[in-house]
């Protein structure tokens with residue numbers, strides 16, 4: 001199944017260095033935007049711009065309506081039971097910090113009445129996995145240091161697959177929160193969520209999922225996943241930068257204290273104390289990124305029109321082409337499994353290392369061929385350390401990626417390998 | 427020469443393969459400084475030790491991992507700096523910075539004469555993201571040298 005939508009993305013009409021055709025394979029870092037998203041952002045500024053949730057003039061009403069409609073659109077997209085369950089944040093990083101920070105507030109007794117589910121201290125445990133992006137690792141590591149809770153992680157094997165045998169031991173009775181990624185931004189592996197949720201529930205722990213690399217590429221339904229919180233990022237799902245979302249169960253969000261304080265979040269403020277609004281407003285302090293929210297809703301509608309099943313199928317083909325192409329290449333190491341044959345679903349992310357050649361050098365040759373990929377550790381140092389690599393080169397696709405793009409990429413990787421091996425006799 | 431060939435000249439690849447000055451040395455009794463630098467975009471790192479003997483750079487030694495540009499440029503730095511007068515070393519460092527800032531267009535002869543093999547890094551100046559790679563060792567140099575001078579006082 002192949003999508004043919006390249007013409008919807010104005011940026012893809014430009015060329016790379018020296019007029020070479022542009023091949024954009026860095027969508028896991030950020031995606032390109034369809035015309036519909038650019039137009040939605042412009043139309044908002046041209047016709048409806050105003051501050052939301054304050055003021056009563058006509059523009060304020062229109063802007064607030066658009067802002068809240070966008071929330072409902074996003075909520076439906078991820079299968080939330082109500083729009084109230086969606087909190088707008090700056091990005092996914094802020095969404096994850098909102099949960100960790102709320103737990104820090106609860107543990108310190110600030111931000112309103114402390115719900116025991118969020119209170120951490122010595123004797124409690126926080127669990128993450130060894131395959132987390134720094135955004136879903138550092139907030140928890142630091143929360144553990146701040147509260148005295150123990151920090152533990154689910155290990156991964158040589159292919160980056162989570163060791164499900166370790167679940168019962170790592171997620172023990174003391175565990176209060178389990179944070180894990182839905183899709184790895186290095187290996188592309190789709191986490192088998194069910195056993196994690198099952199084990200977390202059995203010990204009464206909350207689950208926090210990093211949905212950055214799943215929501216843009218796969219059908220995601222938070223109720224079917226059975227998790228408690230899910231963070232996602234607008235700019236990776238064809239939307240603008242500066243906008244992310246946290247989904248949480250309404251009942252949990254209403255009980256989670258805020259950790260960022262300010263206007264529009266309160267019911268009553270005196271010089272002595274503050275009382276907070278329910279979610280989502282209690283978390284949306286200060287003026288909001290309204291144009292970004294409206295444009296993100298346009299991105300969601302664009303994806304819905306394509307159909308997430310069709311998006312997933314399109315990318316599954318590309319995943320196989322990229323990953324098997326790299327796996328078969330001499331003196332190139334694909335990170336992670338090729339695909340389903342090893343019992344792991346993967347999305348169209350392929351990180352790899354060329355024997356004896358640093359990822360920056362590989363990326364330089366690809367760049368010379370007009371191919372944009374990510375080089376370095378992709379904000380995931382522990383996983384690279386586990387694989388014994390300082391970094392890797394990563395290609396990643398989206399709806400606009402074509403088989404020709406992947407072919408050009410694979411040819412360029414061979415060129416990079418040959419270029420350096422010829423010069424340094426590896 | 428294509429941009430790539432210009433960037434990865436054989437001298438650079440040779441230095442990258444067999445880097446000079448690798449392996450931290452302890453210059454017992456001499457004033458020395460040490461600096462650890464990380465390129466935050468890729469995680470590449472270098473630790474450098476610089477020892478002074480009077481007005482001369484007595485030794486430059488380092489440990490690190492990174493791309494061919496960062497490794498080669500640190501190796502070249504070692505060759506350029508060992509045995510030179512501290513004041514001249516400042517001029518060499520300044521010349522290298524000028525080369526990095528020249529956007530691949532070349533630098534004046536007075537600067538170029540100080541750089542020897544390091545002139546091969548001129549092609550890197552066209553790529554802002556790679557200038558950091560080429561400067562990694564030079565950042566460590568600057569910091570370690572300042573410490574060594576401090577200790578000397």
Ligand SMILES: Cc1ncc(COP(=O)(O)O)c(C=O)c1O
Pocket residue numbers: 028029091092093094133135136181183184185210212213232233234244379
């Ligand atoms: C798995 C994962 N988590 C978190 C992030 C951070 O997302 P954001 O840029 O929206 O904060 C990224 C992207 O860099 C990612 O790939």
